[in-house]
Amino acid sequence: MTTITDTTRNGVDTEQLFATLDLIKAQPELAKFQFRASNRWINGAHNRTTIKDFYAAGGEDTSRSEEFQIDAGEPAILLGTDTGANPAEYLLHALAACLTTSIVYVAAARKVELTSVQSTLTGDMDVRGALGVDDEPRNGFERISVSFRVTGNAPEEKLREVVERARKRSAVYDMVTNGVPVAVEVASE
């Protein structure tokens, strides 16, 4: 007789998750990652980012067989032709995706089986800043609101704890709320 222990919860292999955490605890130098993106202007507000390679766990990761291509654009009122979501909308997507994955991983580690995770995000912007009409409003969102609806096999209090823990560990939430130093170089040849 064979006993099969399914270690997958919420689609996350928890055995691999805990092994990864143990490995990084033992060898912190493996925690150094570098993510990358290349962007090319196409026309007007249409540009395209290509994402594939990254550095992880002591070397170049080669596990991705294909690159991701992501198109950006603007709607007509912002002088584009809707060739993709606009950059500020992609920032909302990055935030939603990171918080959601963090919730799913934290729940998996804490033996909570989720049945659904949904969120709606809004970002309020006074476009006078970005359009250069007025220096008073900032360029970006004045505020972002995130509303989650999370269901699973745990009491409401436990589900709230999972979301709170996820918020405290989310990479994009950290960046969007606290900011990141950004260096910009330009070559013109």
Added chain:
Amino acid sequence: MTTITDTTRNGVDTEQLFATLDLIKAQPELAKFQFRASNRWINGAHNRTTIKDFYAAGGEDTSRSEEFQIDAGEPAILLGTDTGANPAEYLLHALAACLTTSIVYVAAARKVELTSVQSTLTGDMDVRGALGVDDEPRNGFERISVSFRVTGNAPEEKLREVVERARKRSAVYDMVTNGVPVAVEVASE
């Protein structure tokens, strides 16, 4: 005889651009925009954002005929199955796209015809933060580097000025460098 004046430069209708700026100067209340995103967890690190509606210029914008669907994921080393770029990579995309569109619009307004705008971005992360292994490293990127190559019918100095002006007006650059207040609500029913 008809004289046709083509007001489009870099794929941007400059007549419409200046008309938009004049309108917003005259009626600042039209500058209030709200962008939105809805996200739904699918499985593991796979989740999907839907983007369509937004509020602009005094009302709900209905110009978009279709919604954008954007899938996020994680590579194998971060316990996913590459169902899309990961959230931190999407943040790099948002930053690249916003700076690029800002460059294109500023150049159009300043009568600079661009021939190419390309960029590569890198973000360095110690994943001990986001994985909750160690409280010392921050969760997000420690730093982001952006390298632009811009060519067009203007001297290098002018092209650099365009990039510098674009950086000062980019919505996502502002948010990523300075941070935004984010409110998170949770419901579990």
